[in-house]
Amino acid sequence: MTDRTHAIVLRVYPYSRTSHVVIWLSPALGRMVTLVKGALRPKSRFLGQYDLFYTCELVYYTRERNGIHILKECSPINYRPGLRDRWRSAMTASYAAELANRTSVPGPDHQGLFALTGHLLDHLNTNPPTAALVSWFEIRWMGQLGWAPQLTGCTACNKGLTGQTNAWFNPAWGGLKCPDCAGHSNSTDTWQLTPDLLAILRSWQDTPHPDTPAKTFCHPTQVLALQAFLGSILDYHLDLQTASRSMVMDLLKPDRTRRTEQPCVAP
Ligand SMILES: [Zn+2]
Structure with a gap:
């Protein structure tokens, strides 16, 4: 057949x-x-x-x-x-291919993963990679696999967390907790997310095409925080790090000399 x-x-x-x-x-x-x-x-x-x-x-x-x-x-x-000509784009595409190879399982209905991977590769075909592009791809990929963190309310008390307050996140929680519910967790897996980072992540979760996210200017501190946050979710689900992710993170490492610029508050 x-x-x-x-x-x-x-x-x-x-x-x-x-x-x-x-x-x-x-x-x-x-x-x-x-x-x-x-x-x-x-x-x-x-x-x-x-x-x-x-x-x-x-x-x-x-x-x-x-x-x-x-x-x-x-x-x-x-x-x-x-x-074939853009080695930075090829490295980033290799990371996306490794992520797809390791996390997509045989079975029906992968239209979303297929479309997302195609959009990323088409973008890299004509544009250089950016740290924002890779983080956008990761948060969208997590959404397709059902790993997307819940970023609008406290997973314990349902209190809305879209205002100008910090929230706490642990991959094992599957989403945020408000300051009251997070308590005084000393776990190294618990992250404090500031309102600007939450606004960027929520925006990218709802953006299916890479053109706008790829142009998001993020301050170096935001880039590093987003990479660490998304890496913690991948580590939690994959249980080991991918070599190609480390190489891409190193390739797109932010220019630390730009730390004097102001962080953006929304994408
Ligand atoms: Zn709460």
């Missing part, structure tokens, strides 16, 4: 002397794996038809038993050539 789908290439690695295993993100199946028989032969019909970060149209033989489908036909529909 054959099936057809669009999918984004997340990983390609060799299998035997002449074949490839390709890991894809598809809207219908989520993370899916195909064997590409004869991919490395000189006259293979698959030569040039797929590569990292391409979106392709696939026809494949379905294999339920081991979950590795057999690729029958493949046609690229979005090459994203800018990711």
Whole structure:
């Protein structure tokens, strides 16, 4: 039996002397794996038809038993050539692909993850990455996986927390707590979030396209706080850090000489 789908290439690695295993993100199946028989032969019909970060149209033989489908036909529909020239964009795309590979599971209804990844890669194809772009992607990704922190009210007493007061967050709570309910937690996993950070995060949670978030100017202290906050949620759910995230955070490290500028209070 054959099936057809669009999918984004997340990983390609060799299998035997002449074949490839390709890991894809598809809207219908989520993370899916195909064997590409004869991919490395000189006259293979698959030569040039797929590569990292391409979106392709696939026809494949379905294999339920081991979950590795057999690729029958493949046609690229979005090459994203800018990711071959822009190494900073390529590094950021690699982090997104690793996150997708590790957190999206096989199964139906991954339209949101597929669209989000496509939007990010399209943006990186023609624009350099920014720290704000990566943080926007992470908070949107968490929303698609059901990990999104609840950022509008106290998870214990339901008191609204959208005013100009600080709130506390712990990944295990799944959201914020007001000062009264947070008590005097000394846990290293508990974060104090200021109103400006909460305003940025709430705005990004509701923004499906990267163009505006990518241009958000964040003060270096805000960048570092957002990266640490989002990293704590990823650590909690993934239980280990991704090497590519550390590399991207280092690449997009804020210029500390700009600390004298005023932080923005809203995106
Ligand atoms: Zn409360």
